[in-house]
Amino acid sequence: MSLLLILDILGTISFSISGVLIALRKRMDPFGILIIAFVTAVGGGTLRDVLIDFPVTWMRNLTFVYVIMGASIFAVIFRKRLGYIRRSLFLFDTIGIALYTVVGIEKGIAAEFAPIICIALGTMSACFGGVIRDILCNEIPVIFRKEIYATACITGGLVYFILLKTPLQEGFVVVIAGLSVILIRLLAVIFKLSLPSIYTKREINEAL
Numbered sequence: 001m002s003l004l005l006i007l008d009i010l011g012t013i014s015f016s017i018s019g020v021l022i023a024l025r026k027r028m029d030p031f032g033i034l035i036i037a038f039v040t041a042v043g044g045g046t047l048r049d050v051l052i053d054f055p056v057t058w059m060r061n062l063t064f065v066y067v068i069m070g071a072s073i074f075a076v077i078f079r080k081r082l083g084y085i086r087r088s089l090f091l092f093d094t095i096g097i098a099l100y101t102v103v104g105i106e107k108g109i110a111a112e113f114a115p116i117i118c119i120a121l122g123t124m125s126a127c128f129g130g131v132i133r134d135i136l137c138n139e140i141p142v143i144f145r146k147e148i149y150a151t152a153c154i155t156g157g158l159v160y161f162i163l164l165k166t167p168l169q170e171g172f173v174v175v176i177a178g179l180s181v182i183l184i185r186l187l188a189v190i191f192k193l194s195l196p197s198i199y200t201k202r203e204i205n206e207a208l
Contacts (some may be wrong), residue, residue, distance in 0.1 A: 003171065005104050007178075008057065009046075011099030012064055015041040016071035018092040019133055024079055025089075026137050036133055037072040037101050043129035048104055048121050052111050055069035090189070093142075097126035098181035100152040105160055119157030122132075124152045126181075148188035151195065 019040030023033040041061040042058045049056045058064035075082065082088040085119045105127030109116030126152050142149045160177035169177075187193065 003174065004103060005098050007106075007174070009063070009067055009102060011096050012041045012067050012091045013071045014096035014099060016068045017075045017128055018089050018096055018130075020072050020075035021079075021082070021089040022133060022137055022139075024076070028075065030076075033076065034069070034072055034095050036136060037075075037134065038068055040133040041068050041071075043132040044100060044125045044127060045103070045129070047188050048107065048125045051124075052107065052109065052113070052121065054111065054203045058172070069196045074078065092184045093130065094182055097130075097149070097153055097185070098156065098178040100126040100129075101156045101181050102178050105157055105177075107172075119154060119161070122157045122160075123150050123153040126150075148185060150195055152181045152184040152188070155184055 007180040016037040019037035020033055022040075023036040026032075028036065042064065046056050070182075098125055101122040104122030105118045107125075108121040113121070131141040156177045159180045161174060163176060166173075177208070
């Protein structure tokens with residue numbers, strides 16, 4: 001089993017659980033929970049594969065379908081043991097974007113795209129499943145808020161390509177790039193960091 005496939009499966013598990021948690025918070029029925037888990041897990045990757053004219057991964061490899069179903073059942077059964085849903089959602093979502101950022105970048109490299117396109121593909125893989133999830137759950141997608149989200153993925157992508165210029169082995173590059181995404185996201189939440197707003201307080205108040 002290749003490193004890329006392992007990362008893809010781990011990312012699928014993380015995003016599936018994050019999808020289940022938000023579906024549970026919205027009090028959805030079992031079918032709704034499964035759909036939200038599915039689109040969260042493979043939404044971004046499907047869009048990426050279509051754009052690079054690559055066979056959609058989960059349609060070619062049913063392992064991903066089984067993984068999503070298994071992770072969903074696990075999250076529903078052990079939802080009380082996952083602690084506070086909001087905290088668990090943040091944890092699994094953060095792990096998911098880190099893993100999928102690296103997976104998207106590596107698929108872009110395999111398709112021989114330029115680094116900037118690879119980073120865009122990694123960010124898309126990591127973020128767009130969550131965008132679809134939030135839209136279906138009637139929430140403003142995290143990526144469109146001031147919260148540090150896509151920025152963490154982009155930074156992780158930059159770290160990945162910088163480290164490729166060093167003697168480090170690919171495995172270490174993948175781990176460090178993924179951890180950088182997680183670290184940036186954690187620091188942003190702990191220290192309440194966010195992107196600067198282009199709106200004045202008056203404009204915000206008028207919109208409200």
